[in-house]
Amino acid sequence: VILLFVLAAVIIFVSYLATHFTGETGIKSDKGITFCQPENALPEQQKCYFTGHHHVHVDMRVCGETKLLPYETGDLAKLHTHVETNKVHFHGFLPVDPITKQITDESELKLSNLFSELKITIAPDGIYGFKNGDACPDGRIGSLKVFINDAEQKDFLNYILKDGDHIMIRF
Secondary structure, three states, X not given: OHHHHHHHHHHHHHHHHHHHHHOOOOOOOOOOEEEEEOOOOOHHHOEEEEEOOEEEEEEEEEOXXXXXXXXXXXXXXXXXXXXXXXXXXXXXEEEEOOOOOOEOOOHHXXXXXXXXXXXXXXXXXXXXXXXXXXXXXXXXXXOOEEEEOOEEOOOHHHOEOOOOOEEEEEO
Protein backbone atom coordinates (compact mmCIF):
# COMPACT_ATOMS: atom_id res chain seq x y z
CA VAL A 1 0.00 0.00 0.00
CA ILE A 2 2.80 2.40 0.91
CA LEU A 3 4.59 1.57 -2.34
CA LEU A 4 1.44 2.40 -4.33
CA PHE A 5 1.07 5.68 -2.44
CA VAL A 6 4.72 6.64 -3.16
CA LEU A 7 4.34 5.66 -6.82
CA ALA A 8 1.16 7.75 -7.15
CA ALA A 9 2.90 10.72 -5.49
CA VAL A 10 5.86 10.46 -7.90
CA ILE A 11 3.54 10.30 -10.92
CA ILE A 12 1.60 13.35 -9.74
CA PHE A 13 4.83 15.27 -9.07
CA VAL A 14 6.34 14.42 -12.49
CA SER A 15 3.06 15.36 -14.19
CA TYR A 16 3.09 18.71 -12.35
CA LEU A 17 6.67 19.41 -13.44
CA ALA A 18 5.94 18.45 -17.05
CA THR A 19 2.91 20.71 -17.16
CA HIS A 20 4.43 23.73 -15.49
CA PHE A 21 8.05 23.72 -16.58
CA THR A 22 8.56 21.90 -19.89
CA GLY A 23 5.62 22.91 -22.04
CA GLU A 24 3.22 25.73 -21.63
CA THR A 25 0.14 23.62 -21.24
CA GLY A 26 -2.04 25.04 -18.54
CA ILE A 27 -0.61 28.56 -18.57
CA LYS A 28 -3.55 30.94 -18.69
CA SER A 29 -2.18 34.15 -20.13
CA ASP A 30 -5.45 35.80 -21.07
CA LYS A 31 -6.04 37.14 -17.56
CA GLY A 32 -2.65 38.53 -16.64
CA ILE A 33 -2.18 40.70 -13.57
CA THR A 34 -2.18 44.40 -12.81
CA PHE A 35 0.01 45.78 -10.05
CA CYS A 36 0.56 49.29 -8.73
CA GLN A 37 3.46 50.91 -6.86
CA PRO A 38 3.72 52.14 -4.20
CA GLU A 39 1.04 49.82 -2.89
CA ASN A 40 -0.15 52.01 -0.02
CA ALA A 41 -0.29 55.29 -1.98
CA LEU A 42 -3.43 56.96 -3.25
CA PRO A 43 -4.35 55.80 -6.78
CA GLU A 44 -3.39 59.15 -8.33
CA GLN A 45 0.11 58.76 -6.82
CA GLN A 46 0.66 55.23 -8.14
CA LYS A 47 2.24 53.88 -11.29
CA CYS A 48 0.41 50.79 -12.48
CA TYR A 49 1.28 48.09 -15.00
CA PHE A 50 -0.31 45.05 -16.60
CA THR A 51 1.67 41.93 -17.29
CA GLY A 52 0.57 38.68 -18.87
CA HIS A 53 2.02 35.97 -21.04
CA HIS A 54 0.76 36.28 -24.60
CA HIS A 55 1.40 33.76 -27.36
CA VAL A 56 0.91 34.44 -31.06
CA HIS A 57 1.48 31.98 -33.91
CA VAL A 58 2.92 33.29 -37.19
CA ASP A 59 2.77 31.37 -40.48
CA MET A 60 4.73 33.03 -43.33
CA ARG A 61 5.20 31.94 -46.92
CA VAL A 62 7.02 34.11 -49.44
CA CYS A 63 6.99 32.98 -53.07
CA GLY A 64 5.91 29.52 -51.89
CA GLU A 65 8.82 29.21 -49.42
CA THR A 66 8.03 28.78 -45.73
CA LYS A 67 9.79 31.41 -43.63
CA LEU A 68 10.55 30.58 -40.01
CA LEU A 69 10.84 33.18 -37.30
CA PRO A 70 14.33 33.34 -35.81
CA TYR A 71 14.81 31.52 -32.51
CA GLU A 72 15.59 33.30 -29.23
CA THR A 73 15.30 36.74 -30.81
CA GLY A 74 13.95 40.01 -29.45
CA ASP A 75 14.02 41.82 -26.15
CA LEU A 76 12.47 39.65 -23.42
CA ALA A 77 10.51 42.67 -22.14
CA LYS A 78 8.97 43.10 -25.61
CA LEU A 79 7.73 40.80 -28.36
CA HIS A 80 10.22 37.95 -28.80
CA THR A 81 10.69 34.30 -29.71
CA HIS A 82 12.02 31.27 -27.86
CA VAL A 83 12.61 27.79 -29.27
CA GLU A 84 9.07 26.97 -30.41
CA THR A 85 8.69 27.22 -34.17
CA ASN A 86 6.90 30.43 -35.25
CA LYS A 87 5.56 31.20 -31.78
CA VAL A 88 5.85 34.75 -30.48
CA HIS A 89 5.83 35.61 -26.77
CA PHE A 90 5.10 38.75 -24.81
CA HIS A 91 5.47 39.03 -21.06
CA GLY A 92 6.47 42.64 -20.64
CA PHE A 93 4.70 45.47 -18.86
CA LEU A 94 1.99 47.75 -20.24
CA PRO A 95 1.03 51.00 -18.49
CA VAL A 96 -2.32 51.02 -16.70
CA ASP A 97 -4.47 53.91 -15.49
CA PRO A 98 -4.26 53.74 -11.67
CA ILE A 99 -7.93 54.65 -11.25
CA THR A 100 -9.70 52.71 -14.02
CA LYS A 101 -7.12 49.87 -14.10
CA GLN A 102 -7.36 49.91 -17.91
CA ILE A 103 -4.29 49.59 -20.14
CA THR A 104 -3.43 53.06 -21.47
CA ASP A 105 -0.88 52.20 -24.17
CA GLU A 106 -0.87 48.91 -26.07
CA SER A 107 1.46 50.14 -28.81
CA GLU A 108 4.17 47.72 -27.64
CA LEU A 109 1.91 44.95 -28.98
CA LYS A 110 1.67 46.33 -32.53
CA LEU A 111 2.45 43.79 -35.22
CA SER A 112 4.99 46.26 -36.67
CA ASN A 113 6.96 46.00 -33.40
CA LEU A 114 7.17 42.24 -33.78
CA PHE A 115 8.87 42.54 -37.16
CA SER A 116 11.13 45.29 -35.86
CA GLU A 117 12.22 43.16 -32.86
CA LEU A 118 12.86 40.17 -35.14
CA LYS A 119 14.62 42.32 -37.76
CA ILE A 120 12.29 41.18 -40.55
CA THR A 121 11.74 43.74 -43.30
CA ILE A 122 8.04 44.25 -43.94
CA ALA A 123 5.95 47.13 -45.29
CA PRO A 124 2.29 47.49 -46.24
CA ASP A 125 3.23 46.47 -49.79
CA GLY A 126 6.00 43.92 -49.36
CA ILE A 127 8.17 41.60 -47.31
CA TYR A 128 11.72 40.21 -47.44
CA GLY A 129 12.66 42.60 -50.27
CA PHE A 130 9.68 41.68 -52.47
CA LYS A 131 7.09 44.35 -53.30
CA ASN A 132 3.57 43.94 -54.67
CA GLY A 133 3.87 43.29 -58.40
CA ASP A 134 7.36 41.76 -58.20
CA ALA A 135 7.90 38.38 -59.79
CA CYS A 136 8.83 35.43 -57.64
CA PRO A 137 11.66 33.13 -58.81
CA ASP A 138 9.07 30.88 -60.50
CA GLY A 139 7.74 33.85 -62.52
CA ARG A 140 4.46 34.29 -60.62
CA ILE A 141 3.61 37.89 -59.66
CA GLY A 142 3.42 38.36 -55.90
CA SER A 143 1.09 40.38 -53.72
CA LEU A 144 1.31 40.70 -49.92
CA LYS A 145 -1.71 39.50 -47.97
CA VAL A 146 -1.95 39.29 -44.19
CA PHE A 147 -4.68 37.38 -42.37
CA ILE A 148 -5.21 37.59 -38.62
CA ASN A 149 -7.46 34.91 -37.20
CA ASP A 150 -8.63 34.11 -40.76
CA ALA A 151 -9.67 37.72 -41.56
CA GLU A 152 -7.64 39.72 -44.07
CA GLN A 153 -6.10 42.84 -42.53
CA LYS A 154 -5.21 45.83 -44.69
CA ASP A 155 -3.71 47.94 -41.86
CA PHE A 156 -1.92 44.94 -40.37
CA LEU A 157 1.18 46.82 -39.13
CA ASN A 158 -0.97 48.72 -36.61
CA TYR A 159 -2.84 45.63 -35.42
CA ILE A 160 -2.57 45.11 -31.63
CA LEU A 161 -1.64 41.48 -31.00
CA LYS A 162 -3.76 39.51 -28.58
CA ASP A 163 -3.04 36.24 -26.83
CA GLY A 164 -3.91 33.33 -29.10
CA ASP A 165 -3.81 35.28 -32.39
CA HIS A 166 -2.89 33.38 -35.55
CA ILE A 167 -1.09 35.50 -38.16
CA MET A 168 -0.86 34.19 -41.72
CA ILE A 169 1.33 36.09 -44.18
CA ARG A 170 1.42 35.28 -47.87
CA PHE A 171 3.36 36.82 -50.74
